[in-house]
Amino acid sequence: MALFQNLLSSISFNHSLNLLLFLVFLYIADFYYKYFNRVNKLPGPFPLPIIGSLWNKRDRYNEWILKLQRQYGDIFEVWLGPTRKIYLCRAEYFDKIHSLNTKSKWLSRMRATEGTFELGMGQRGVWLNANVEDWKYNRHFFNQVMLAPGFNLKAVNATNKMLKDMEQYWTMLGKDHPIDLCKWMGRFTIEMVSVITTGKRSYSLPAYFNTLSTKKADILSSILEDSEYLIKNFEKFFSSLPIFTIFPYYIRHYFPILRNLTKIGLESRDNLHNIFLGIIRERRKELEKNDCEVSNDMLTSLIMANTKKNHDKDVNYDLRPMTDHEIMGNILDAFLGGGGPSTFAVCVITHYMCKYPKVLQKVRQELDSVFGNDCNHPFTLDDLSKLKYCEAVINETIRVHNAAHTVPRENTGSDELLGYNWPAHSEFMLFYEGGNKHPDFWKNPEDYDPDRFMKEDMVLKRNFVIFGGGLRQCPGKKLALIWIKGFMATFLRKYDITLMYDELNFKSTLFKSYLETMNIKISPRNNATLYS
């Protein structure tokens, strides 16, 4: 130890500087050695050490990638720091990755990082589970719940109820009170995911209402405090996710600012785990005690799956039952996957309905033809299936502004793709937004035109991807459509909406586009102005 201290004290400032310069030189040499010797050299912005290609980025992330697509074509590379990402921007390029083959080498979401493990996601659930076999096991149960008979009906009933509640709170706020649609929809999706996964409300709508009004929702304050606690922990958990996926352990834990954000992420992880493990254990006890009437929420289905108590004839006794931690992983992923993209879709649809009154008029004509004059009539699954023009509006809106503009995938074994041989763990970015706006397949791709989805156009169908594809495609697709169509059916047939801003001020990061806030005002629908 003393020898080491003597050695350190004998190093002069000049020596340290030289050592530092030497290390920087080594880093740069290593970076460019790897760059110039990479396999399958593709075009893309020339990378700089540390920042990679990011020096070239001047726009929102999705807009930058669209620009690179125009410049370099439908397959190019971008360096994020020392990591090479291969961007694919054309629907046919996704085909092999979207395979339905369970033995496919393209089922992994992204390379395992110790950060996602520390956050408790790399080892469980479906979204970031780094072990493909484990992902298959979890995804099997996730699908089973979402495809169960009765699931859609339950989702429709709960959506009707939550949207009515939200409407009541908006009415109580008064007609001049601005409504931050983004925040309200965020709360709505948490209520919905909570009911669907645990069978219980989160009360996040009344809890939010109470923060805005002097009138108070008639719910016990202890319940609302628990609800706010849950929401705040989810917010902290989600916002810390990039820190755990991008920064290595020592930088995350010891670098000022990042250190605090890491601490917040870990605290929220522990709090969420405590909440959900508590709920799971309580439900297990209830189920054991009652030998009960089984409700069809996700939690009960996951606890009962592959147990002797489950008398479902489809049960697969080869698979073992799930542990509490596995169940928790799936439930947390439903919260993680469900809220953001659906909230974004509802907000952007509302925005376009205000900017394109002719489209709104057609939406309302369809809603009126399905629901008649009764503005308060709850919608059924059958009603929603008749809303073909609303579906075209949803498709066109998500085509133009997709919350999930890019999805990552890696190959678990070396394989051929698009004429190149890729070593295992090459990192691909499926840029769905690029495919959905590709000028070879879409006429005037930047125009907002829902009518393009009203024709039987096989070329468009072939080139349109919003929920991903193959075995990893979005399991919440049907649920999201129920929420979004339900929102349109409830609010657009009944209210006129005014935007309290000019431009849609969305943000865009590596994988997602999102809004932080979107203020609107609503007033009862004025048919006279609409059809004049």
Ligand code: HEM
């Ligand atoms: C408009 C709404 C939505 C959009 C645009 C959307 C889009 C996507 C996309 C593009 C993927 C990746 C698919 C792939 O890798 O090919 C995905 C995955 C996923 N989504 Fe959604 N989603 C939406 C709503 C939902 C909802 C409501 C849920 C709630 C259950 C959900 C849960 C998930 C989960 C858990 C995954 C990960 C699946 C896996 O990796 O196996 N999503 N979503």
